[in-house]
Amino acid sequence: MTLDNVDALLFDVFGTVVDWRSSVTAELEAFADRKGISRGTVDWGKFAQQWRTGYIVNTRKIAEGGGGPSNVDLLHRQLLDELLASSEWATIANYWTEDDRQYLNLAWHRLKGWPDTTEGLYALKKQRIIATLSNGNVRLLVDMAKHSDLPWDAVFSGDLFGSYKPNPKVYLGGPQQLSLPTEKCAMVAAHIHDLRAAASHGYKTIYVRRSGEDVGISADVKSKTEGGDVDIIVDSFIELAEVLKRK
Amino acid sequence: MTLDNVDALLFDVFGTVVDWRSSVTAELEAFADRKGISRGTVDWGKFAQQWRTGYIVNTRKIAEGGGGPSNVDLLHRQLLDELLASSEWATIANYWTEDDRQYLNLAWHRLKGWPDTTEGLYALKKQRIIATLSNGNVRLLVDMAKHSDLPWDAVFSGDLFGSYKPNPKVYLGGPQQLSLPTEKCAMVAAHIHDLRAAASHGYKTIYVRRSGEDVGISADVKSKTEGGDVDIIVDSFIELAEVLKRK
Numbered sequence: 001m002t003l004d005n006v007d008a009l010l011f012d013v014f015g016t017v018v019d020w021r022s023s024v025t026a027e028l029e030a031f032a033d034r035k036g037i038s039r040g041t042v043d044w045g046k047f048a049q050q051w052r053t054g055y056i057v058n059t060r061k062i063a064e065g066g067g068g069p070s071n072v073d074l075l076h077r078q079l080l081d082e083l084l085a086s087s088e089w090a091t092i093a094n095y096w097t098e099d100d101r102q103y104l105n106l107a108w109h110r111l112k113g114w115p116d117t118t119e120g121l122y123a124l125k126k127q128r129i130i131a132t133l134s135n136g137n138v139r140l141l142v143d144m145a146k147h148s149d150l151p152w153d154a155v156f157s158g159d160l161f162g163s164y165k166p167n168p169k170v171y172l173g174g175p176q177q178l179s180l181p182t183e184k185c186a187m188v189a190a191h192i193h194d195l196r197a198a199a200s201h202g203y204k205t206i207y208v209r210r211s212g213e214d215v216g217i218s219a220d221v222k223s224k225t226e227g228g229d230v231d232i233i234v235d236s237f238i239e240l241a242e243v244l245k246r247k
Numbered sequence: 248m249t250l251d252n253v254d255a256l257l258f259d260v261f262g263t264v265v266d267w268r269s270s271v272t273a274e275l276e277a278f279a280d281r282k283g284i285s286r287g288t289v290d291w292g293k294f295a296q297q298w299r300t301g302y303i304v305n306t307r308k309i310a311e312g313g314g315g316p317s318n319v320d321l322l323h324r325q326l327l328d329e330l331l332a333s334s335e336w337a338t339i340a341n342y343w344t345e346d347d348r349q350y351l352n353l354a355w356h357r358l359k360g361w362p363d364t365t366e367g368l369y370a371l372k373k374q375r376i377i378a379t380l381s382n383g384n385v386r387l388l389v390d391m392a393k394h395s396d397l398p399w400d401a402v403f404s405g406d407l408f409g410s411y412k413p414n415p416k417v418y419l420g421g422p423q424q425l426s427l428p429t430e431k432c433a434m435v436a437a438h439i440h441d442l443r444a445a446a447s448h449g450y451k452t453i454y455v456r457r458s459g460e461d462v463g464i465s466a467d468v469k470s471k472t473e474g475g476d477v478d479i480i481v482d483s484f485i486e487l488a489e490v491l492k493r494k
């Protein structure tokens with residue numbers, strides 16, 4: 001098997017390990033219920049998507065050398081305040097107290113795994129080193145791991161290495177801390193751009209198809225044996241643990 | 248209880264979490280057996296102690312700004328080669344091939360916990376964030392955790408923060424990554440100098456009495472309620488989990 005020499009699996013987290021969309025939307029809907037905002041009047045899924053999009057745009061800008069918070073908690077809060085100050089969400093802004101903003105900003109610490117996540121990670125942990133390589137800050141990732149039973153061997157974050165993916169400092173930092181060449185590491189992600197950036201530094205690549213991630217893209221991703229550019233494609237971590245089993 | 252506000256426990260590892268002396272001595276004795284070196288002729292406990300002392304002297308020198316490897320695997324190997332080149336160990340030096348040196352240098356990745364360690368850490372993990380704050384490198388700590396079932400929430404090492412304890416960068420790095428003021432962290436160690444350095448940065452302190460550590464010192468360490476300077480003194484992690492239970 002082409003990945004027999006891989007000693008460590010480095011995981012993207014948001015979307016790959018956890019279902020951010022359902023988790024954040026559910027917390028927003030519960031908030032709306034507490035405030036007496038009727039369900040049909042606000043598209044909370046759209047609100048969650050805009051929050052997430054702001055994160056993606058800003059982490060990428062900072063990774064390329066632009067200014068902004070290196071800690072995702074601070075970035076998420078700045079983005080939340082901007083959303084609530086925009087005309088689109090003016091009708092709901094008044095409901096949000098300072099306490100609500102603080103509490104819901106930490107919804108990103110309480111994201112739930114996909115149905116296969118915990119079982120799959122426990123199986124993978126028996127075979128390899130499993131670690132995060134996420135743009136989320138360490139505290140966020142630690143809280144999430146405790147909340148959703150994610151048994152990481154190590155928690156690596158962009159903040160720890162001074163930038164965000166796709167900055168090379170992040171891709172090189174994880175393997176360096178594990179005393180491994182990048183060729184002995186595989187990046188696991190539901191986003192092809194993450195895998196392509198990792199591969200440019202020598203990583204092996206594992207693509208996980210996840211509902212709502214890489215929309216309009218994932219169907220065209222092919223493995224090397226199919227003429228594409230990723231090493232392995234799977235639909236779950238449980239499947240991955242089967243595929244990676246060393247004979 | 249004085250430590251109710253503590254959200255994270257940061258652990259010294261060598262001597263506090265794992266019994267380096269028995270583990271390393273046992274690996275050296277097994278090596279001697281494989282080589283046919285008779286048991287009575289070499290004091291392997293003394294060899295282990297000299298290796299460890301070299302580590303303590305050198306990490307401290309580097310922490311204070313001196314030169315030397317920031318990665319403990321490299322430092323351990325350099326010290327091992329120096330020991331075997333010394334006149335004291337000349338009679339055994341010839342037995343060590345390059346493979347033996349590489350293999351036994353990694354004995355520090357295979358250290359075993361004290362009898363209470365694993366059960367105690369699982370209990371503490373339910374109450375607080377538990378993380379290493381060790382001079383060992385991340386890979387060493389990850390290998391050791393897998394080998395000896397140490398369920399860390401996060402693995403922090405000196406190398407990750409660019410120095411060794413007692414350099415302030417290390418004591419400040421862990422809490423910063425956990426988004427906590429040092430006052431909400433407790434340092435857990437079997438070495439009073441480690442706790443005093445941590446306390447100087449605002450940490451709470453937990454002293455664990457461990458056989459063979461702080462020899463000639465540990466009996467004089469007192470808690471604040473006894474007129475001393477540490478917050479809590481315990482004899483095991485299981486006892487610590489009982490003491491820290493939030494009512």
